[in-house]
Amino acid sequence: MTQHAHRSVRAAVFSAGSWGTAVAKVMSDAGTDVIVHARRSEIADAINVRRRNPGYFPDVELPAALRATTDPAAALAGTDFLVLSIPAQSLRTSLDAWAPHIGPDTVIVSLMKGIERDTDRRASEIITEVTGIPAQRVAVLSGPNLAAEIMAGQPAAATIACPDEHVAVRVQQACHTSYFRPYTSTDVIGCELGGAVKNVIALAVGIASGMGLGENAAAVLITRGLAETTRLAVAMGAHPATLAGLAGLGDLIATCSSPLSRNRTFGTHLGRGLSIEEATAATRQTTEGVKSAEAILALSHTHNVEMPITEVITALLGGKITLDQATAALMERPPKPER
Numbered sequence: 001m002t003q004h005a006h007r008s009v010r011a012a013v014f015s016a017g018s019w020g021t022a023v024a025k026v027m028s029d030a031g032t033d034v035i036v037h038a039r040r041s042e043i044a045d046a047i048n049v050r051r052r053n054p055g056y057f058p059d060v061e062l063p064a065a066l067r068a069t070t071d072p073a074a075a076l077a078g079t080d081f082l083v084l085s086i087p088a089q090s091l092r093t094s095l096d097a098w099a100p101h102i103g104p105d106t107v108i109v110s111l112m113k114g115i116e117r118d119t120d121r122r123a124s125e126i127i128t129e130v131t132g133i134p135a136q137r138v139a140v141l142s143g144p145n146l147a148a149e150i151m152a153g154q155p156a157a158a159t160i161a162c163p164d165e166h167v168a169v170r171v172q173q174a175c176h177t178s179y180f181r182p183y184t185s186t187d188v189i190g191c192e193l194g195g196a197v198k199n200v201i202a203l204a205v206g207i208a209s210g211m212g213l214g215e216n217a218a219a220v221l222i223t224r225g226l227a228e229t230t231r232l233a234v235a236m237g238a239h240p241a242t243l244a245g246l247a248g249l250g251d252l253i254a255t256c257s258s259p260l261s262r263n264r265t266f267g268t269h270l271g272r273g274l275s276i277e278e279a280t281a282a283t284r285q286t287t288e289g290v291k292s293a294e295a296i297l298a299l300s301h302t303h304n305v306e307m308p309i310t311e312v313i314t315a316l317l318g319g320k321i322t323l324d325q326a327t328a329a330l331m332e333r334p335p336k337p338e339r
Contacts, residue, residue, distance in 0.1 A: 008033040009174050011081040011109075014098070016043050016068065018056040018285065019111055020085030022147040023175070027083070028063040032174045036068040037075040044068040060151045076101040081109050081174060083141075087286045088114025088123055088196075095130045102131060109139045109160075109171055113195035113251075114288040115295035120302070122192040136164040139171050140188050142195040143246040144254030146261065150180065157181040159247040161191040183246060190242030193233040197296055198252040199289030200310050201225030202263035204330070205256040207316075209264070210271020211327065221309060221330075222256050227339065228307040232296075235303040263289040276317065293317055308333055 009032050013024040016038035028034040038044040046054050047068035051061050069075050076082060082102060086094055091112060102108070108131070112123040121129070124138045143158030150156050160175075160182050162168040168184040175182055185191060201221060208217045229252070230243040242248055255261045266287045269279035280287070293314040300307040309330065316326045 009081070009170075010035075010079045011083055011174060012037060012075040012079040013083040013085065014072070014075070014094075015039055015086055016047070016053055016055065017085060018147040019145070020083070021053045021056055021062075022145070022150045023083055023085060023111060023141070024066060025060075025062060025151060026177055026180045027175045028066045029177045030173075030175050030180075032081075034063075034066050035075050035079075036066065037072055038068050038070055041070050044070050057148075057151050072098050073101045076103065076106070079103065079106055081107050081171065083109045083111060084123070084127070085111040087291070088112045088116060088288060089291050091123060091126050092116065092130060095127065099131045102133070105137075106133075107137050107139060107167055107171065108133060109141055110192075111141055112288075113142065113192075113199060114292040115196050115299065117291065117295050120295045120298045122189070122196070124188050124192060135188070136162070137167060138162065138188075139168055140191045140195075141171070141175075141182070142191045142251060144250040146254055146258055148260050153179045155179050155181075157183065157246055157250070159183050159185050159191055159242075159245060161185040161188045161242075161247070163188060185242060185245075185247075187239045187242040189236050190233050190238030191247040193236065193238060194229060194243055194248035194251055196288070196292055197229040197232065197307075197310065198225070198248075198255050199263040199287070200293045200296060200313050201229070201252060202255040202261055203267040203270070203287075203289045203293070203313050203317075204309050206261075206264040206267020206269075207271040207313075207323070207326070208267075210268040210273075211323070213327070218256065222252060225256075225309050226252055228300075228305070228309060232300055232303060232305045232307060235305050236299070262287050266290060270316070270323065273323070276319075289313075290317060 014037040110123040139162035172182045266283045297314045312329045315321045
């Protein structure tokens with residue numbers, strides 16, 4: 001299904017990591033004309049020739065129509081959507097290089113779930129700053145989306161948020177398939193904070209799991225983690241209902257519960273006694289929670305919001321407290337009314 005009678009809708013996905021590849025597959029299955037920008041020529045060649053991404057999903061066949069290139073200008077030529085799936089901490093530098101090639105009407109779709117260190121900026125804010133593109137042309141896709149399950153065609157849903165609802169609907173149409181159901185929203189702040197903070201909570205749940213603390217402890221961390229995420233998001237202008245939806249609670253449950261989640265896995269390594277360096281080596285992929293925890297805590301201070309789980313995880317990652325001290329700090333909070 002296309003939105004324009006004269007040509008198919010085009011999307012450029014930057015880049016060819018696990019989530020970028022999964023969304024490229026979804027969009028291609030939805031009938032969108034998709035080109036993936038890969039940094040390494042061997043990945044681009046494998047996608048074009050063998051219909052595989054050997055770096056992440058060597059056993060999954062990609063749609064025949066999906067193409068790849070290492071040339072950002074070629075990828076961006078005449079594209080309706082630029083879909084960004086890169087580490088949040090390298091977004092500013094990468095986007096700086098790509099910005100001259102972005103068309104005047106291109107909509108940018110952020111898949112990123114991190115907060116920039118030093119500036120405490122959300123991805124959509126960085127995008128508008130670097131490119132000068134108005135916020136009405138920047139959308140965020142977020143939800144309980146484990147890439148491996150989506151690559152296998154298992155059912156999933158997500159929220160697409162944009163200040164301009166018509167733009168959100170256009171993105172929705174470009175990625176709606178029989179197995180992937182996107183909902184629309186105008187709450188960009190809620191979607192981005194839900195996606196970023198849940199990674200920090202997943203680290204905490206992983207640590208508890210690695211220490212063998214049981215399912216009750218995990219449930220406590222998920223529930224109280226949602227409470228502190230909602231407090232921050234609402235203080236920054238989000239709607240509380242967003243945090244009870246796919247981009248909030250949905251994403252939190254998937255990330256905290258699944259061994260496929262890299263943040264939970266990283267936390268589990270820490271809980272079993274590995275150092276930050278050893279856990280990084282064992283996890284192998286970018287773990288946004290580790291990179292963003294400090295920036296999220298800084299946002300909580302700016303907005304005068306209590307985030308005890310984030311505070312403890314940030315102190316642990318910074319080497320300021322030990323694992324045992326972190327556990328004690330989380331469990332020894334003074335009892336008070338549940339809010």
